[in-house]
Amino acid sequence: MAEFTMELSDEQKEVRDWLHGFAADVIRPAAAEWDEREETPWPVIQEAAKVGIYSLDFYAQQYFDSTGLGIPMAMEELFWGDAGIALSIVGTGLAAVGVLANGTEEQIGTWIPQMYGDANDVKVAAFCSSEPDAGSDVASMRTRAVYDEAKDEWVLNGTKTWATNGGIANVHVVVAVVDPELGSKGHASFIVPPATPGLSQGQKFKKHGIRASHTAEVVLDNVRVPGSCLLGGKEKLDARLARAREKARKGGERVKNAAMATFEASRPAVGAMAVGTARAAYEVALEYAQTREQFGRPIIDNQGIAFQLADMRTSIDAARLLVWRASWMAINGKPFTAAEGSMSKLFASETAKKVTAQAVQILGGNGYTREYPVERMHRDSAIYTIFEGTSEIQRLVIARTLAGMPIR
Numbered sequence: 001m002a003e004f005t006m007e008l009s010d011e012q013k014e015v016r017d018w019l020h021g022f023a024a025d026v027i028r029p030a031a032a033e034w035d036e037r038e039e040t041p042w043p044v045i046q047e048a049a050k051v052g053i054y055s056l057d058f059y060a061q062q063y064f065d066s067t068g069l070g071i072p073m074a075m076e077e078l079f080w081g082d083a084g085i086a087l088s089i090v091g092t093g094l095a096a097v098g099v100l101a102n103g104t105e106e107q108i109g110t111w112i113p114q115m116y117g118d119a120n121d122v123k124v125a126a127f128c129s130s131e132p133d134a135g136s137d138v139a140s141m142r143t144r145a146v147y148d149e150a151k152d153e154w155v156l157n158g159t160k161t162w163a164t165n166g167g168i169a170n171v172h173v174v175v176a177v178v179d180p181e182l183g184s185k186g187h188a189s190f191i192v193p194p195a196t197p198g199l200s201q202g203q204k205f206k207k208h209g210i211r212a213s214h215t216a217e218v219v220l221d222n223v224r225v226p227g228s229c230l231l232g233g234k235e236k237l238d239a240r241l242a243r244a245r246e247k248a249r250k251g252g253e254r255v256k257n258a259a260m261a262t263f264e265a266s267r268p269a270v271g272a273m274a275v276g277t278a279r280a281a282y283e284v285a286l287e288y289a290q291t292r293e294q295f296g297r298p299i300i301d302n303q304g305i306a307f308q309l310a311d312m313r314t315s316i317d318a319a320r321l322l323v324w325r326a327s328w329m330a331i332n333g334k335p336f337t338a339a340e341g342s343m344s345k346l347f348a349s350e351t352a353k354k355v356t357a358q359a360v361q362i363l364g365g366n367g368y369t370r371e372y373p374v375e376r377m378h379r380d381s382a383i384y385t386i387f388e389g390t391s392e393i394q395r396l397v398i399a400r401t402l403a404g405m406p407i408r
């Protein structure tokens with residue numbers, strides 16, 4: 001039995017400090033510029049690629065940290081630098097995880113390198129699941145994939161929305177319906193290779209925050225991809241569909257939802273991003289409160305300000321502990337009997353929104369301007385309660401898990 005410790009290993013501290021250095025020296029100084037430009041910060045991604053942060057190897061190393069803390073520590077530090085730029089750096093990971101989770105070894109080896117490119121020619125990838133009428137309600141998805149047996153090709157038609165890196169990606173991973181009778185169990189994921197005819201970018205969204213991260217619609221108009229682009233392969237899909245049909249025929253049987261278990265394991269990473277943004281805003285507010293003087297003394301000497309900072313720090317530390325617990329559970333294969341992954345994302349994202357709003361307040365008029373970063377952090381933080389499942393959906397998942405109810 002391993003001894004309980006809250007102490008990070010020397011190796012973990014070294015990685016954390018290295019990431020913090022990159023966030024402080026490269027990401028943070030570029031944050032305001034790319035927020036204003038509302039464009040993908042290619043030069044910063046390239047810098048990240050040069051030092052090895054933008055690569056599958058780096059994420060794999062962090063992912064396989066046996067304590068589970070590698071990914072949350074990385075996310076916290078990068079998002080401490082800036083949320084929009086950090087999402088541009090880690091966004092490709094969403095698509096890569098889709099391939100790692102469902103793809104064959106050959107698919108992993110073929111497509112993941114093309115998602116990242118290399119330091120001289122960086123590429124990004126997109127994961128396209130959400131649709132205009134299928135956000136929280138993933139089962140309402142309409143994008144259809146039909147198999148053309150004669151040509152051994154899949155034909156994809158539909159419109160995806162909110163895709164991070166959508167349209168600018170070298171490789172798109174697209175979730176589509178292969179059997180409409182089966183709801184979310186009739187979905188499958190496909191690789192759309194670079195320059196495939198029929199895939200185009202629709203509207204690029206002008207956003208409230210994380211404006212350096214590209215978010216757009218992706219239109220699929222008779223997109224033909226080879227049979228080998230079905231993640232996991234046809235045989236595995238047919239077997240999975242047959243099992244789902246059998247269960248549907250028996251009716252009412254409660255089955256463990258594998259997709260939910262995946263979300264429980266991935267949601268703490270989003271919680272860690274929120275912790276990074278919250279910590280960044282808290283640090284700016286603390287320093288400001290110590291140096292800004294009114295009525296002849298630093299404003300932190302007022303309990304009204306000091307208590308806010310005490311609450312901010314307490315919530316951030318509590319959020320981090322929930323994130324670390326869920327990440328530890330995920331790597332150790334512990335069952336999420338109380339939806340602890342969703343809990344961590346819910347609490348951390350709500351904390352980021354609250355803490356960044358308090359930071360704006362503590363900076364007074366300056367907090368409301370783009371001269372100081374808390375205004376941007378406040379705008380950025382609003383995304384955490386929306387993507388990877390809204391706060392309402394997290395509460396729904398936690399409540400249903402506690403009640404022993406099925407989650408679809």
Ligand SMILES: Cc1cc2nc3c(=O)[nH]c(=O)nc-3n(C[C@H](O)[C@H](O)[C@H](O)COP(=O)(O)OP(=O)(O)OC[C@H]3O[C@@H](n4cnc5c(N)ncnc54)[C@H](O)[C@@H]3O)c2cc1C
Pocket residue numbers: 094127128129130132134135136137161162163164165207210215383386387388389390391392393396
């Ligand atoms: C910047 C950004 C980047 C994104 N990146 C990606 C990406 O890369 N790939 C991808 O596939 N998707 C992505 N998304 C989509 C994101 O996951 C969805 O926006 C999210 O799942 C919510 O869906 P929706 O926007 O359709 O909201 P809706 O589902 O329409 O929800 C609207 C409101 O209703 C509430 N609501 C819905 N159902 C219930 C219920 N049963 N009970 C209580 N309240 C409910 C919601 O909580 C929310 O408050 C991104 C979104 C944004 C904004």
